[in-house]
Amino acid sequence: MPAEQRSSAAGRRRVRRRDRHGRGLRGRLVPTDVPLYRSRAQQFDDLVLDAVARLEPRWESELSGIEFAVQEVPDEEIQGEDLVPVPLARIDPGEPDPNARGGAHSPRVVLYRRPLLARAEDEEELSELIFDVVVEEVAELLGLDPDTIDPGYADGT
Numbered sequence: 001m002p003a004e005q006r007s008s009a010a011g012r013r014r015v016r017r018r019d020r021h022g023r024g025l026r027g028r029l030v031p032t033d034v035p036l037y038r039s040r041a042q043q044f045d046d047l048v049l050d051a052v053a054r055l056e057p058r059w060e061s062e063l064s065g066i067e068f069a070v071q072e073v074p075d076e077e078i079q080g081e082d083l084v085p086v087p088l089a090r091i092d093p094g095e096p097d098p099n100a101r102g103g104a105h106s107p108r109v110v111l112y113r114r115p116l117l118a119r120a121e122d123e124e125e126l127s128e129l130i131f132d133v134v135v136e137e138v139a140e141l142l143g144l145d146p147d148t149i150d151p152g153y154a155d156g157t
Contacts, residue, residue, distance in 0.1 A: 041070075041113065044070060044113050044116075044117070044126075045070055047123075047126060047127050047130050048068055048070055048111055048130055048134070049068075050127065050131075051127070051130045051131040051134040052068055052134060054131060055134065055135070055138065055149065055150070059138070059149065062138075062142055063138070065106050065107065066106065066107050066108070066109060066138065066141065067105075067106055067107070067108040067109070068108070068109050068110075068111070068134075069108055069109070069110045069111070070110070070111050070112075070113050071110050071111070071112055071113065072112070072113050072114055073112055073113075073114050073115070074086060074087050074090070074112050074115070086112075086115045087112060087115070088111065088112055088115050088116055088119070088129075088133050089109060089110060089111045089112060089133050089134075089136075089137050090109075090110050090112075091107070091108070091109055091110075091137055091140060091141050092105075092107065092108040092109075092110065093107050093141070094106045094107040094108060107141055109134065109137045109138065109141065111130065111133060111134070111137075116129055116130060116133065131150075132153070135149050135150045135153055
């Protein structure tokens with residue numbers, strides 16, 4: 001094939017381009033309505049919301065004033081020889097004074113995503129661990145026993 005025909009044939013051919021780092025085609029590989037589309041952090045948030053929803057039928061009025069949040073890791077640093085277990089959650093009791101400007105907020109339960117993920121082997125175990133932590137933190141915030149919040153708590157169900 002003469003050089004002139006090769007160059008014109010190459011010009012007509014459609015060229016598939018990879019991204020500039022050679023890592024394949026750009027863009028999402030799954031549709032937005034597939035669960036895989038959600039990030040791991042979003043899936044974790046959904047598990048927290050599911051745990052709170054499991055408590056709502058019985059404790060709706062008490063839970064309405066509590067905020068639930070997720071943080072990657074605790075703020076505190078573990079130092080030296082005074083090793084303490086990494087917390088799974090914390091409670092911020094809030095400021096009850098509604099007249100305070102800027103500082104008043106409702107009670108908040110903050111769950112730490114990375115420590116919880118590190119203690120669970122699969123999603124089912126993670127879901128149960130999150131539920132247990134939510135039960136424990138809500139019980140502490142309300143000044144009740146975790147068995148009162150969730151009658152199946154002591155049984156591990």
